[in-house]
Amino acid sequence: MSEFISHECGIALVRLKKPLAYYQEKYGTPLWGFNQLFLLMEKQHNRGQDGAGVACVKFDVPAGEPYMFRERNVETNPLDKIFQALLTRYNTLVNEGAVHPEFPETAKRRFDFCGELYLGHLRYGTSGGYNMSACHPFFRRSSWPTRNLMLAGNFNLTNTAELNDSLIAIGQHPIFATDTQAILERIGFCLDDEHEDLYRALKTQSLPGTEISRRINEEIDPGRVLRKAAANWDGGYSLVGVLGNGDGFVCRDPSGIRPCYWFENDEVVAFASERAPLCTGFEVEASQVNEVEPGCAVIMKKGGEVRVERIRAALPKTQCTFERIYFSRGNDADIYRERKALGAGLTAQIWKAVSGDLAKSVFSFIPNTAEVAYFGLMSELRLRRRSEVKQTLLDAAKNGTLDEKLVDHLILDNWPRGEKIVTKDVKLRTFISQEKSRNNLASHVYDVTYGVVEDGDNLVCVDDSIVRGTTLRRSILRILKRLNPKKIIIASTAPQIRYPDCYGIDMSEIGKFVAFEAAITLLKERGQANIIQEVYHLCREQLKNPSAEPVNHVRKIYEPFTAEEISAKITQLVSPPQNGWQGEIEIIFQSIENLHAALPNHTGDWYFTGKYPTPGGYRVVNQAYVNYYEKSEGRSY
Numbered sequence: 196m197s198e199f200i201s202h203e204c205g206i207a208l209v210r211l212k213k214p215l216a217y218y219q220e221k222y223g224t225p226l227w228g229f230n231q232l233f234l235l236m237e238k239q240h241n242r243g244q245d246g247a248g249v250a251c252v253k254f255d256v257p258a259g260e261p262y263m264f265r266e267r268n269v270e271t272n273p274l275d276k277i278f279q280a281l282l283t284r285y286n287t288l289v290n291e292g293a294v295h296p297e298f299p300e301t302a303k304r305r306f307d308f309c310g311e312l313y314l315g316h317l318r319y320g321t322s323g324g325y326n327m328s329a330c331h332p333f334f335r336r337s338s339w340p341t342r343n344l345m346l347a348g349n350f351n352l353t354n355t356a357e358l359n360d361s362l363i364a365i366g367q368h369p370i371f372a373t374d375t376q377a378i379l380e381r382i383g384f385c386l387d388d389e390h391e392d393l394y395r396a397l398k399t400q401s402l403p404g405t406e407i408s409r410r411i412n413e414e415i416d417p418g419r420v421l422r423k424a425a426a427n428w429d430g431g432y433s434l435v436g437v438l439g440n441g442d443g444f445v446c447r448d449p450s451g452i453r454p455c456y457w458f459e460n461d462e463v464v465a466f467a468s469e470r471a472p473l474c475t476g477f478e479v480e481a482s483q484v485n486e487v488e489p490g491c492a493v494i495m496k497k498g499g500e501v502r503v504e505r506i507r508a509a510l511p512k513t514q515c516t517f518e519r520i521y522f523s524r525g526n527d528a529d530i531y532r533e534r535k536a537l538g539a540g541l542t543a544q545i546w547k548a549v550s551g552d553l554a555k556s557v558f559s560f561i562p563n564t565a566e567v568a569y570f571g572l573m574s575e576l577r578l579r580r581r582s583e584v585k586q587t588l589l590d591a592a593k594n595g596t597l598d599e600k601l602v603d604h605l606i607l608d609n610w611p612r613g614e615k616i617v618t619k620d621v622k623l624r625t626f627i628s629q630e631k632s633r634n635n636l637a638s639h640v641y642d643v644t645y646g647v648v649e650d651g652d653n654l655v656c657v658d659d660s661i662v663r664g665t666t667l668r669r670s671i672l673r674i675l676k677r678l679n680p681k682k683i684i685i686a687s688t689a690p691q692i693r694y695p696d697c698y699g700i701d702m703s704e705i706g707k708f709v710a711f712e713a714a715i716t717l718l719k720e721r722g723q724a725n726i727i728q729e730v731y732h733l734c735r736e737q738l739k740n741p742s743a744e745p746v747n748h749v750r751k752i753y754e755p756f757t758a759e760e761i762s763a764k765i766t767q768l769v770s771p772p773q774n775g776w777q778g779e780i781e782i783i784f785q786s787i788e789n790l791h792a793a794l795p796n797h798t799g800d801w802y803f804t805g806k807y808p809t810p811g812g813y814r815v816v817n818q819a820y821v822n823y824y825e826k827s828e829g830r831s832y
Contacts (some may be wrong), residue, residue: 204331204349204699205242205317206455207235208435208466210443210495215299215309217462225299225309226285228463231476232313233278235465238472240274241524242349243317246330247273249281250345253303253310254441254497263343263439264307267330274317281308312495314437316347333375335383340408341390341415343439346379349453349468350432353697353811353832358427378428382436385424389415412440418494418504421446425506429811431515431698433487435466441497449507450808451489451514452698452799454523458484464501466493471527481528513799513808516790517700520689521659525567533794537688538571538657540789542579545572548684548781549653553580554609556653557680559616561641561671565659568688569613572657576611614647616656616678617671641666643674654680660689661782662702664709664769672769676776686783690790690803691761693753695831697815702802703831705749705816706823713764714752726751731824734817745813747805749820758784 211218211228218227232249248267256262268276285306288294294301302309316331331347352358355374362380393414397407417436421444431452437443445466447455456470458477466487467473473484487493490507494500515522519533549556553576560569584605591597619640648654654675661667667685675683691710695703705711718724733748753761766782787803801807805816811832819831 204347205236205239205315205468206347206349206433206435206445206466207232207239207313207315207468207472208437208443208445208464209235209313210464211311212462212464212499215303215311219297219299224296225302226306228311228313229281229308231463231465232315233274234476235467235472236274236315236317238475238524239317239468242468242522244273245269246318246327247277248316248318248331248347249277249308250314250332250334250347250437251308251310252312252345252437252439252441252443254312261307262310262340263334263345263437264310265332265334265345266308267327267332269327269330285309312437312441312443314345314347314435314443316435329375331375333379335379337439339390339411340439341411341442342383342386344379344383344386344436346375346382346434346436348375348378348432348434349455349699350374350378350430350434350448351697351699351832352377352428352430352432353809353815354427354429355832361427374430378424378432378434382420382424385420386415386438388423389420413496413498415440415442417442417444418492418502418506421492421506422504428507429809433468443495444492445487446492446506447487447489448698449490449510450799451512452808453515454518455487456484457487457493459501464493464495469523469527471524471530474527510808511798513801514797515699515799516794516797517660517689517696517802519794519797521564525564531567533797534567534688535571535574536793537785537790538568538573539575540785540793541568541572541657541686541688541783542575544783545655545684545686546576546579548783549655549682552609552653553611555651555681556611556655557616557648558611558613558655558657560657561617562619562659565657565688568659569657572686573611573613580610614644616644616647616654617641617675618644641670641674643678645678648678648680650679651681653682653684654678655684655686658685658687660692661685661687661709661765661784662692663707664712664765667782668769668771672780673771676771676774676778679776680778682779682781684781684783688785690785690787690800691758691765692802694747694749694802694805694816695819696802697812697832700802701830703815703819704822704828705819705831709765709768710761711752711823713761713768714756716768717756717760717764718752721755723755726755727824730820734820734824737817738814738821741814745807745810747807747813747816749816750805758786 209228209232215225219225246269251264253262266277270276288305294305314332332345335344337343352374355377358377393411397410432448433453433455435445454468456473457466458473470484474481489512490505490509492504492506494502494504519530523530525531525534560566591601692708693710695705718726730748730751762782762784766780770780801812807813815832822831
């Protein structure tokens with residue numbers, strides 16, 4: 196995906212189950228938990244370039260001393276800057292003699308990030324801007340340990356406005372900047388209620404204040420708090436939170452849209468947005484890493500109890516397919532196999548596009564995230580060619596026409612040829628650049644390998660997804676033309692992206708999708724422009740009556756056309772001027788059927804099909820269309 200897309204953040208949590216002296220003795224450092232947090236975050240650095248934040252909670256700190264700490268950074272390479280600064284601070288304390296590494300109590304007392312409970316977050320911003328105030332973890336402070344809350348997440352909610360209204364209705368003054376703030380305040384309100392209920396009940400027993408505090412710390416129930424707080428959340432989310440008393444929790448949306456995994460042994464409980472970082476960080480098999488079940492929370496009490504509780508009724512599981520296509524790192528065994536299957540699923544269309552002439556076709560991929568799918572395509576092409584060769588040999592043997600010349604021809608000719616054609620020439624990810632400067636960057640980021648495409652060759656490049664077509668139009672196709680192929684074929688492992696996302700990926704402006712642009716163009720060309728206005732009025736009516744059965748009226752825009760017709764129009768829209776080049780361009784997209792065959796356990800496909808898992812999704816798609824029709828830019832939720 197060489198498009199400007201902000202997307203799912205990364206979360207991490209490490210909860211130590213032994214005294215710090217245990218880790219000093221076994222691993223040689225009291226900062227083992229801190230180091231494991233860094234490893235989990237580093238292995239997920241693909242999930243956030245807009246900011247990073249870490250937090251630490253220390254257990255059993257004497258009254259009057261701080262016990263919760265937070266560091267955030269929104270500069271370039273924020274994760275590196277945070278950990279380098281903290282480790283520099285620690286090493287300075289060691290060199291000054293204030294901390295003796297072999298005595299963990301000195302590190303815990305002197306160094307802010309030597310504790311028992313750690314939280315980390317990597318941010319891709321979809322709302323709230325890119326400054327420090329929008330960087331996780333968010334911190335709600337109090338002089339009562341159980342009312343101190345730090346929260347981070349990978350999520351978007353579709354009903355933030357309604358949540359803020361509910362806070363206003365009870366007398367609060369919420370900050371409207373982000374849905375994170377709305378969730379923080381909602382959980383905080385329910386946490387306050389839980390705390391007050393316990394305080395009043397214990398106060399009637401005439402207990403001293405210190406005993407009341409101790410009992411509240413033990414008896415506060417994060418699961419009950421989350422059940423109350425999350426009752427009306429609509430969206431996709433994986434949240435991690437820590438309380439000042441040492442309790443922690445991780446919860447996931449009831450549709451399982453956003454991913455979350457966890458691992459537990461007798462030393463640690465750890466969480467991450469992806470499975471592979473946990474496997475690497477703790478040197479365990481994939482089978483030892485569990486998925487946080489949709490609608491559930493994993494509760495960690497300071498006393499050591501770890502339990503799984505249901506906080507929302509489970510909905511049909513609709514895990515985000517983009518996680519598997521693009522966002523998660525491909526070193527997870529299942530994701531690797533799935534991406535190969537996505538590439539293989541393009542074989543029939545590509546074979547047809549090159550007329551089966553593998554001898555005069557060069558296969559490659561762009562960007563690097565499409566490499567595994569490219570391997571899958573090449574493997575399937577070879578299998579198909581082997582099948583042809585086998586049948587030809589059997590027929591020749593049967594007919595008595597088998598000879599050395601035929602064998603040489605079958606073995607040496609018409610096999611798929613793979614080359615590294617496109618490279619990123621600038622160490623800058625185009626999708627993390629600001630929109631205004633992105634157009635200038637796009638034309639300079641990529642370059643090609645000259646001399647490997649010969650006259651008369653087809654050039655096939657696998658892409659993981661095509662969202663807006665901007666980079667194809669302004670950069671990639673222009674530079675591929677320099678190689679003078681007979682035909683350029685761009686094959687997307689994802690289907691056509693037709694509808695906005697509102698659960699984590701920042702794809703809410705429908706007018707910017709090249710598939711939508713193609714459908715609108717076709718309607719106008721074929722005298723069906725009345726549908727454009729009809730859909731607008733239907734969307735307006737739906738938004739006026741939110742209690743009605745949710746309907747995605749935007750699907751009517753695509754109904755008159757086949758997927759092939761829209762693909763052909765997309766090809767026209769993204770094709771640059773010929774400027775003397777006589778070749779042909781064809782854009783190919785994955786079919787919905789092959790998508791689900793490749794990703795049988797991930798059915799979240801609303802950006803392709805328009806079938807949303809929650810009512811909020813339907814509200815967003817209709818609002819996105821109204822915004823498009825009224826020429827109103829900005830997010831639709």
